Amino acid sequence: MKHHGKVITIERHIIEEERKHPGASGDFSGILRDLTLAFKVIHREVSKAGLVNILGMAGRQNVHGEEVKKMDVFADEKIYQAMDHGGHLCVMASEENEDVLQIPDQYPKGKYVLLYDPLDGSSNIDANVSIGTIFSVYRRVTPSGHGTMQDCLQPGYKQVAAGYVVYGSSTMLVYSTGDGVHGFTLDPSIGEFLLSHEDIRIPKRGKIYSVNEGNYRWWYDGMKKYVKYLQQEDKATNRPFSGRYIGSMIADLHRTLLYGGIFMYPGDERHPNGKLRLMYEANPTAFIVEQAGGRATNGKDRILDVVPTSLHARTPLFIGSDEDVAECEEFLQGKRQLT
Ligand code: AHG
Numbered sequence: 001m002k003h004h005g006k007v008i009t010i011e012r013h014i015i016e017e018e019r020k021h022p023g024a025s026g027d028f029s030g031i032l033r034d035l036t037l038a039f040k041v042i043h044r045e046v047s048k049a050g051l052v053n054i055l056g057m058a059g060r061q062n063v064h065g066e067e068v069k070k071m072d073v074f075a076d077e078k079i080y081q082a083m084d085h086g087g088h089l090c091v092m093a094s095e096e097n098e099d100v101l102q103i104p105d106q107y108p109k110g111k112y113v114l115l116y117d118p119l120d121g122s123s124n125i126d127a128n129v130s131i132g133t134i135f136s137v138y139r140r141v142t143p144s145g146h147g148t149m150q151d152c153l154q155p156g157y158k159q160v161a162a163g164y165v166v167y168g169s170s171t172m173l174v175y176s177t178g179d180g181v182h183g184f185t186l187d188p189s190i191g192e193f194l195l196s197h198e199d200i201r202i203p204k205r206g207k208i209y210s211v212n213e214g215n216y217r218w219w220y221d222g223m224k225k226y227v228k229y230l231q232q233e234d235k236a237t238n239r240p241f242s243g244r245y246i247g248s249m250i251a252d253l254h255r256t257l258l259y260g261g262i263f264m265y266p267g268d269e270r271h272p273n274g275k276l277r278l279m280y281e282a283n284p285t286a287f288i289v290e291q292a293g294g295r296a297t298n299g300k301d302r303i304l305d306v307v308p309t310s311l312h313a314r315t316p317l318f319i320g321s322d323e324d325v326a327e328c329e330e331f332l333q334g335k336r337q338l339t
């Protein structure tokens with residue numbers, strides 16, 4: 001570890017990364033700095049979520065007499081508020097909002113675009129299960145002024161940065177600007193994200209698969225066969241794999257990034273495009289996983305090559321260790337059969 005023994009805050013890390021690129025405008029450190037503020041606020045609220053009842057706030061009003069917001073709406077607003085005035089962005093889009101989110105007229109418009117899923121896995125909150133936030137950053141394509149839908153609807157390979165936060169047993173931020181993947185753990189006592197996982201590489205092969213198997217009945221043939229294959233016994237290929245499914249994509253993805261294996265949300269007979277959103281969930285995680293040496297596909301094409309046609313479109317997703325995902329693709333495409 002080249003930083004052994006030093007305490008590296010995320011801010012320092014970004015500044016040092018930017019110095020490697022002479023002429024960098026510093027926009028990036030600005031964007032990340034503003035984002036981390038929102039993440040810390042969300043972390044604080046998420047870690048208090050269980051107290052809401054005890055503190056008597058469940059009666060729809062908090063101590064200030066305000067309506068208690070659902071946590072995903074709260075997170076959505078915190079991110080927007082942290083990002084609307086910095087002058088780095090020209091437009092935003094969030095999983096929680098139908099339309100693009102404009103920068104208020106009184107603030108300058110910048111060169112970048114932010115897309116985000118403010119709270120991923122929100123149905124898990126009440127059970128104290130890990131949840132997350134996902135974001136991705138693009139360079140604008142329109143020349144100036146307010147950004148537009150065109151700025152938001154770019155294929156994933158155009159991302160200049162992406163990342164996620166997982167609010168788990170500790171809160172971690174993982175991000176990439178196209179130069180590897182780095183993980184930071186929040187030290188709540190000083191309120192800083194500190195470098196804890198430098199240059200994360202996903203194992204080429206894993207031994208864990210992650211999918212909602214309750215949908216088995218509606219899966220297509222190739223998918224059924226692939227999962228049966230993973231359950232067969234074969235020492236040479238580490239099978240059977242273990243099954244793990246948290247139901248918060250970011251928590252499942254984070255484990256997959258660190259331990260290897262494959263996370264899947266396939267299309268099926270009921271939902272041909274699956275459930276997850278291309279712009280808010282698939283693209284940013286595909287960017288991270290590829291940067292870590294892994295692979296992400298919709299079963300036919302590389303996720304990052306898909307040209308988006310709408311902000312909230314869903315996509316099947318198969319993501320994780322390079323060799324596992326490649327093998328999965330062969331089954332999905334009928335190039336491989338069970339033996
Ligand atoms: P969100 O909370 O942002 O709507 O996302 C929920 C997603 C994702 O986190 C998870 O992988 C998936 O829903 C789980 O879906 P199933 O319950 O259908 O397995």
Ligand code: MN
Pocket residue numbers: 117119120121249281
């Ligand atoms: Mn989500």
Ligand code: MN
Pocket residue numbers: 072095117118119120121122
């Ligand atoms: Mn969400």
